[in-house]
Amino acid sequence: MAVVVALGAFLMTLFGGWVAQRVTDRRHLVLGLAGGLMLGVVGLDLLPEALEAAGAEVFGVPEALLLFVGGFLFAHVVERVLAVRSTAHGVHGDGATAPGAPTKGGRETGGRVPQVGLTAAGAMVLHSLMDGIALGAAFQVGGGMGATVALAVITHDFADGFNTYTLASLYGNARHKAIAMLVADAAAPVVGAASTLLFTLPEELLGAYLGFFGGALLYLAAAEILPEAHHEHPALSTLLCTVAGVGFIWLVVGLSGH
Template identity: 50%
Template sequence: MVVVLAVVSCLMTLVGGVAAMRVHEHRHLVLGLVGGLILGVAAFDLVPESLELSDLTVLGVPAPMAGFACGFLLLHVIEQATAIHQEHEDAYAPHQHRHCAEPGQGKVGLAAASALVGHSFIDGLSIGLGFQSGSSVGIFVAMAVIAHDFADGFNTFTAASLDRTDRRPALVLLVADALAPVAGAAVTLLVDVPKAALGPYLGFFAGVLLYLAAAEILPEAHSRNPRVLTLCATGLGVLAVMFIVGAGG
């Protein structure tokens, strides 16, 4: 099941890359829905489950919530260090930064896309570790990963294509990004993580997901597009996860 869902994640990444090449008209609605799904999974499944799995504390704070903050901050630091957001935001937003016209921009775009490949490998690890916590947790983690892999594929191709007429490096990185979750999930089949570490890790992953939704996916969804429909798509995603979690509980 772990590898099967990782393969689905792989396919969703490729779909996102193809959308970056071909589809533009309704992208904001798809990204709005994806952001809502991710927010719902983090709030209604991962955080509650992480608190149930672990009673450890760090300086009096539940360890899963400390992990949550670390996950959010870590992705923010990585994003700022690799300039992922700065390099692909001009594909969506109506404004431009002065550095967008500077020489060497294409190399930075490739570096950003490569960072997203590494992130997708972690996604595969997250699917496997989620299933080590329990089947229901694994399914919801996989759902979150699959949902945001559309945006990952979209962003990988977009970043790698910046200031380049040759699309071959972007296609290579898109394929690598698609295969990375499968590799990550396969690793977890060989390694068992102690249950004491699963709670903090799920909290950490929830923080990562929240950052992706709030700082990456939803801003992209709302730039240059009617915001009411996008907000409705986001709300639909949140309500769908709430209903699924409630029905399963």
């Protein structure tokens, strides 16, 4: 049953990515909404679940919060290291290319490193895999629990698909790479749900992962997505899209009974 429900998550993820592609002429609105969705997922879904699953303290601080901060710092370090490597190969921090240095397929990346986008999208795929595992585990507990988790997974997978495509394309990756990451993200819940027929993930390990991933996702939303959304279009409509994204995740979490 869990695998069948995961197919709904597969379709919802693809739909989210399709929406992100279709509104490219309103890029600032797309990014504003994506930032709000990511902020909502982190603050209202991932972090509470992480604290509940991995509640043990390490030197007076909950383990999940330590990993949350670690995930934030990890994302920051990875981006800075890749940016330094890019600069060393002839790309300046403002996105300009040094004389004689090759461009990335002739595309302007705005100083952003494509590998960062692929890494972030890959993290979204891993998150969707964990969604599938959670879905399968919930159905092992009972039909009622499975239905509750299924509602949450299927609904917020729209945001996952939207964010996966946006993250990959924002950093200058070719469209076919962004689509490949979207398809991988869509298939991940199905694979995760099927895997629960073979093993069960310890709750504490799941909580630790959610905390770390939440920190990395928050960095991308706060330091990259939202500043980019307001850089050229500091409009009220962009801000409203961000608030709407957070509100949507709040609605999903409330309906799912978290």
